[in-house]
Amino acid sequence: MSARIETRPDADQRDRKKVRRAFSSPIASAFVILICVLWTVPTFGTLVTSFRPQADAAKNGWWNAFLHPNFTLANYQEVLVGSSGSNLQGGIFQSFINSLVITIPATIIPLALAAMAAYVLAWVRFKGSDIVFFTIFALQVVPLQMSLLPILQFFSNGVKIGDFQLIPPMTEAIQGFWGIWIAHCMFAMPLAIFLVHNFVSSLPSDIFEAATVDGAGVMRIFYSIVLPLIKPALASFGIFQFLWVWNDLLISKTFANSPFILPITYRIQMMTGSLGSRMDLLTAGAFVSMLVPLIVFFCLQKYFVRGLLAGSVKG
Amino acid sequence: MTEVLLDSLPKFATMLQMLVGFFAIIGILIFAVGLIRGRAQRPLAIIVLLGPSLLLVTVGLVFPAIRTIILSFKNSSSTDWVGFDNYGFIFTNPGQQRVLLNTLCWIIIAPIISTALGLVLSVIADQMKGKAEAIAKSLIFLPMAISFVGASVIWNLVYAYRDPQYEQTGLFSQMVMWFGVDNPPNWILMEPWNNFFLMMIMIWVETGFALVVLSASIKAIPKDVMEAATLDGASGPRQFVFVTVPMIRGTLIVVYTTILIAVLKVFDIVQTMTGGNFNTSVVANEMYNQTFVQFNVGRGSALAVVLFVAVIPLIYYNIRQLRRERSER
Amino acid sequence: MRRSHKTTVAVLASLALVGSVAGCSGGDDGGDDATTAASEATMSAECAAYQDYAGHSGTTVDVYGSILSPESDSMETAWKEFEECTGIDIVYTGDNSFESQLPIRAQGGTPPDIAVIPQPGLIQRMATLATGTKAVPAPDEVKANIEANYSSSWVDYATVDGEFYGGPNSANMKTMVWYSPTAFAAAGYAIPTTWEEMMTLSDTIAATGKKPWCGGIGSGTATGWPATDWVEELVLSAKGGDVYDKWVAGDIKFNSPEINDVMNILDGWMRNPNYVNGGFGDVATIATTTFQDAGLPILSGECFMLQQAGFYGAQWPEGTKVDPDGGDVAAFYLPPYDASTGKPVIGGGEFFVAFNDRPEVQAVQIYFSTPEWPEARIPVATGWVSANKAVDQSLYTDPIDKLSAQYLTDPEALFRFDGSDLMPAAVGSGAEWTALTNWFNGTSTEETLAAIDAAWPTD
Missing domain, CATH: 1.10.3720.10 (MetI-like)
Incomplete structure (x- = not known):
């Protein structure tokens, strides 16, 4: 996480300016953000589902969890220390x-x-x-x-x-x-x-x-x-x-x-x-x-x- | 908890012994061969460095591949020779033809999109500020860390469909409804588009791979090359097409090849999402079903051989590429 | 080079030895001789029932099957007493790809000691393997126990070339319909006892604008299997046991007048747009709804009936009251299409098949074939039924288990094993699943039946 482009020599930065102009336009940034969102939402939805009670998850989609917050740690508890997770x-x-x-x-x-x-x-x-x-x-x-x-x-x-x-x-x-x-x-x-x-x-x-x-x-x-x-x-x-x-x-x-x-x-x-x-x-x-x-x-x-x-x- | 830790100590000990033993043996061999002077070193070095890999690959892959080829000419219980019957079945049975067609779509579409998307993203990400770059890359790479079974759990929550009189559990269905469609299609049943919905999962997984490897390669382009291009007055997109892409061509091909082979072998996604139903089966999935579910070992093996053959053009292309690289060096 | 290679092998081998000892010791190595000697004499009072299995203390028997948690946990709890008294450690591994992994392990020469096989077809494959380690016939005591307490069809299903390979574990009954007693009572519906009554009831419900039936055949790699059950129920109850046996053996084709007839009946039932798919949508949603979710609309009143086996009981959310008297859900016996076929019952089950005849493996096999094993398992958790006639029926606490056990042990019942598990895998675990899934997605009956027939192996 710590490594930054900034740590590169200045010369290196300058060389890339031209390319940067084309690819750091708002459209390019928006594109990256869009892809990031598309790529993350399915996983995020699953993460939300993992905190929902079984009945809720079966009833409607995960986004409803934000309209009517009802979260539980029961699923994780079952996975980590519950009977199906740990006894044998x-x-x-x-x-x-x-x-x-x-x-x-x-x-x-x-x-x-x-x-x-x-x-x-x-x-x-x-x-x-x-x-x-x-x-x-x-x-x-x-x-x-x-x-x-x-x-x-x-x-x-x-x-x-x-x-x-x-x-x-x-x-x-x-x-x-x-x-x-x-x-x-x-x-x-x-x-x-x-x-x-x-x-x-x-x-x-x-x-x-x-x-x-x-x-x-x-x-x-x-x-x-x-x-x-x-x-x-x-x-x-x-x-x-x-x-x-x-x-x-x-x-x-x-x-x-x-x-x-x-x-x-x-x-x-x-x-x-x-x-x-x-x-x-x-x-x-x-x-x-x-x-x-x-x-x-x-x-x-x-x-x-x-x-x-x-x-x-x-x- | 302490009990579990104590229990696991012997396991870690085994692991360490194994690693230490392995590196000691390899280290000693490398060192010993390094001491030899003169012409004898080279052949010995080749044996020591290449030998272990060749041994593993021969036992683990070459023999099984030969065995598979032999079995593909035998019947379902491998007792009698049947000539090319199994291949005949694959190429004439309508269900199997559909499987071949689907596979063709997969290998054309999924690797190109993953690689292209990875390339564009890596160029853009390269221009982003440090933290933003790291976050963007991490988010796109995230799916790589998820097993295919996990991925199918995740995508089930995207494609799930219910009759509109009930609440949707699938995000995709719900989003389409938000945009005013009264009754979204049942995505998984929607032939032939369901194939593309499955490919999307593969693209979702592999783009991270392409992004990470390509972006590393872009950063490795020597400074002087970029400098020269800038002095020549190459502008952004021109520089991308005429400098960046040719400079990383080798890596680009490696990435494309790797993803293409992964796509040829794709099986978990299809197995867990549709089980190969609704005309979504691909060769690798069909191979598994024929061999291990229906016990048609002959047909399953023939399908595996089809995979071997499908990769030949790719090998040819890579050979040409390697020759070209060598002549340039 | 040669010398160093040898050293490598030696080092690797010794490392492996250390690894195996360290990794696999269960901590009961000490004092084996003492316990063995003691157990050979007499067991303590509470272990007296296990006296027959004494003399194998300190041994391990590994059991491999498709049963996963939490059912496998109950199974392990049930044999705990046996393990403690006999000193035999039973180690269970569950695998969701058991059916494909078992042949690999057996052919590869590393089979488990005992496999819990759910398909008679797989028993036959394991008994007749050309390479690797074959299944071994069960000891005579097992055969005697099974012949004494099970209907003869169970013995036949585990017999290959005249040799008997193992007794059943659990059994399940599929010939039942789940419904909601509360919803039925509220609407004034009575439980149908004949096929005609059931269809009349379906029409009555459909006339109210609701869908009487729900169904789902999605099941990952095995998508389609619930649909094969519907076909089997109708073949047996409309055409009788004789046709069923011939059909399963391949002597009656799918594209025959009999099976075409059956498909037409099914078409008017589970492919009837007025009848299905309550809670999910149109007929095609049957193909994409997972069988686990299929019955849930019964709880919300969007669907009234689901044909599914007794083991579906595990799918109801926690807190669902299973009781024919005012409970949330319960099940009734699926009335036969043609009452003259008698009391048709379709069911399934698993068989304990051994790959090794070590004395401790046989001891475990013999224990599993006695009524004591079901009697130890039944009280642990509901949802497990034995077809053993000697088992004390009062042990069942769950009404569905009671219903299942009642029909499975009924000497009058016309019992047949799930047909798709008896057919060649290419049909019963392949073409039939796929073709029926497509049938619900709109493919014609003719095309469907032809596709299944085409997959029937010729050699």
């Missing part, structure tokens, strides 16, 4: 912690691996490196749902060629969070590599030439030059990855072998009830689960406002 399997706090335990490694590890792979594919090219890159790129389109069963079979049967067990079953090894972590990493790789590759490949080539002339090897260029430069890009991709993992339920419930390690999305699904939607609880639950993504977003926001590569190329 450790309650919503436990699933909250599970979500953290699942999401943190499933965000950091794909980032690290993607940085490594993207660097190789962009700058340490070898015969066939483009084919590798575009194969990985194309794999983005493989639907998650089609991969679940083969991966599960891989974990529980290993790989067999004829009677020869090439890779042993990993049923024991994927107890707990392991299966979930590994699966998330697998699905994250194509997009992560594709996006990070975009940043890495846009680094100016003279940096690499200079370093090579100085005698730096492939590895040294990676950790002493590339890694520091792409940090902001990694941070911003990290947010997206974090959001995707945090909001996932399918992978977790396929690879978890016990309800004690399932994330908060599982808890919210349980709340909806066997017979479908309890809108009042669902809206409250949705906001509870949004809390962490929003905090993360605001904490890392400076990378967005200032720019993903702004700090780097100048160096």
